[in-house]
Amino acid sequence: MTQGPVHFPVFNPMLSRAVGLLPMMPLTLALSALARRISVRHPRILRRLAGSIDKRFAIDPTDLPFVLLMDFPGGTPRITVQRNADGADCRIAGTLSALLGLVHGSCDGDALFFSRDLVIEGDTSATLALRNAIDDAELDLSEEVASLTPPLAGLIGQFAAICERRTGLSLQRAKGGM
Amino acid sequence: MMELVCPAGTPAALRAAVDAGAHAVYCGFADETNARNFPGLNFERDEMAESVAYAHQGGAKVLVAINTFPRAGAEEIWHRALADAESAGCDAVILADVGLLAHAAEHHPGLRRHLSVQAAAANPDIINYYASEFDVKRVVLPRILTVAEIAAINREIDVETEAFVFGGLCVMAEGRCSLSSYITGKSPNMNGVCSPASHVVYAEEGSDLVARLGGQMVHRVAKDDPVPYPTLCKGCFSAGDQTGHVFEDAVSLDASELIPALAKAGVSALKIEGRQRSRSYVAEVVRNFRAAVEAVEAGLPVPAGTLGALAEGQAATSGAYQKKWR
Numbered sequence: 001m002t003q004g005p006v007h008f009p010v011f012n013p014m015l016s017r018a019v020g021l022l023p024m025m026p027l028t029l030a031l032s033a034l035a036r037r038i039s040v041r042h043p044r045i046l047r048r049l050a051g052s053i054d055k056r057f058a059i060d061p062t063d064l065p066f067v068l069l070m071d072f073p074g075g076t077p078r079i080t081v082q083r084n085a086d087g088a089d090c091r092i093a094g095t096l097s098a099l100l101g102l103v104h105g106s107c108d109g110d111a112l113f114f115s116r117d118l119v120i121e122g123d124t125s126a127t128l129a130l131r132n133a134i135d136d137a138e139l140d141l142s143e144e145v146a147s148l149t150p151p152l153a154g155l156i157g158q159f160a161a162i163c164e165r166r167t168g169l170s171l172q173r174a175k176g177g178m
Numbered sequence: 179m180m181e182l183v184c185p186a187g188t189p190a191a192l193r194a195a196v197d198a199g200a201h202a203v204y205c206g207f208a209d210e211t212n213a214r215n216f217p218g219l220n221f222e223r224d225e226m227a228e229s230v231a232y233a234h235q236g237g238a239k240v241l242v243a244i245n246t247f248p249r250a251g252a253e254e255i256w257h258r259a260l261a262d263a264e265s266a267g268c269d270a271v272i273l274a275d276v277g278l279l280a281h282a283a284e285h286h287p288g289l290r291r292h293l294s295v296q297a298a299a300a301n302p303d304i305i306n307y308y309a310s311e312f313d314v315k316r317v318v319l320p321r322i323l324t325v326a327e328i329a330a331i332n333r334e335i336d337v338e339t340e341a342f343v344f345g346g347l348c349v350m351a352e353g354r355c356s357l358s359s360y361i362t363g364k365s366p367n368m369n370g371v372c373s374p375a376s377h378v379v380y381a382e383e384g385s386d387l388v389a390r391l392g393g394q395m396v397h398r399v400a401k402d403d404p405v406p407y408p409t410l411c412k413g414c415f416s417a418g419d420q421t422g423h424v425f426e427d428a429v430s431l432d433a434s435e436l437i438p439a440l441a442k443a444g445v446s447a448l449k450i451e452g453r454q455r456s457r458s459y460v461a462e463v464v465r466n467f468r469a470a471v472e473a474v475e476a477g478l479p480v481p482a483g484t485l486g487a488l489a490e491g492q493a494a495t496s497g498a499y500q501k502k503w504r
Binding site: 027044046051052106108109110111114115116120121122125126127128129130132135136138139143174 | 216225405412459
């Protein structure tokens with residue numbers, strides 16, 4: 001049984017540079033609000049992370065000019081957008097498309113690791129716990145964003161589906177695996 | 179039809195397996211009682227009960243692995259796991275320890291017992307012993323037997339046999355391997371962890387990815403080369419002027435093409451490894467193997483699969499089944 005490598009779309013470099021000019025604070029606030037919302041709607045994520053709740057996770061989309069540093073002060077998730085992985089206990093790095101594919105269950109973390117589409121460094125226990133917690137939660141980030149603004153839920157879903165088709169990014173929960 | 183026994187490390191993976199056509203799903207509690215005691219993995223008691231209900235609704239069985247060896251003085255943890263598996267409504271438990279088998283036979287006589295691969299039962303005498311003494315109904319065969327040896331075993335036993343057909347390939351007599359314990363102090367046999375994540379560190383050094391287990395380097399992988407799991411048995415070592423894999427290359431088992439031969443050898447159930455893998459892996463592999471067992475049942479050839487990218491080292495072997503593997 002053989003299969004060629006999976007190719008993940010890379011964020012447009014020009015657009016990536018433009019994103020890098022944006023102020024980090026609004027993104028920090030928005031992503032932290034989203035993470036808090038997710039933790040409330042999916043409490044089992046924190047249960048699976050219990051042994052690593054004191055760790056700081058650097059989520060590093062390698063085709064974007066920033067890193068998401070996630071920690072859990074007081075048991076509540078917080079995401080800080082910063083330029084590098086300084087201060088993290090572990091780093092999980094891959095293209096944005098690969099990371100979104102992991103979140104949405106459209107690809108397998110170990111397979112990405114074997115192919116080096118995903119690189120992990122630092123505390124391997126914490127990394128595994130996060131991977132397993134997210135996989136079990138069957139997240140759909142479009143649904144989570146929509147839950148923050150219920151009147152716009154329909155529009156957000158349609159917009160995500162269009163973006164998904166046009167960019168190749170996984171923006172919604174995968175149906176039935178890969 | 180041969181029974182397809184599929185892995186689930188989380189309730190989501192269990193649902194994926196059931197939805198993809200698993201006949202049975204095996205899983206474990208989130209503690210040291212099962213041999214995949216990984217961070218963030220496995221089932222709390224409430225999740226097990228919910229998952230058994232989901233599986234039964236989908237026509238699938240749930241087999242609970244309680245397949246580590248109880249520590250002296252801490253047997254209660256394993257005894258409680260047995261009782262909780264039964265009260266969750268599971269269809270069988272997968273056990274390795276003789277004492278635990280005896281306890282299960284005495285205190286949970288109605289709970290079907292399978293013998294774990296961790297018991298390393300590799301000949302008819304020992305299998306018949308487990309069957310006669312503990313009423314074991316099925317034996318998961320070690321991954322060290324050829325198809326001809328499996329056929330010979332099946333001719334001399336009256337219990338079902340289950341054989342691994344896909345996934346991470348443990349190349350040792352399982353339950354007796356001390357490599358992980360030697361370097362980390364923790365083993366799959368006693369702690370449920372082989373090469374535990376707590377002792378693994380990856381680091382990018384230039385374009386190489388370096389894996390260390392218990393402080394010892396086990397791999398240095400060049401850019402664009404596939405990365406293996408950080409186990410000693412698949413480690414790449416240098417001695418003198420030689421560098422290579424001492425025990426086994428970084429490959430996964432894929433015995434899909436041997437399903438007809440395994441059926442002819444009398445194997446009742448086919449097992450897919452991978453409780454540590456994602457729901458995406460589970461869905462994809464189960465879907466492929468369900469199609470394969472249905473094809474074999476209908477007398478058709480095994481369909482060509484597409485699972486290569488999911489394999490460790492992105493390469494597959496038929497393992498010991500054909501004795502081509504070293």
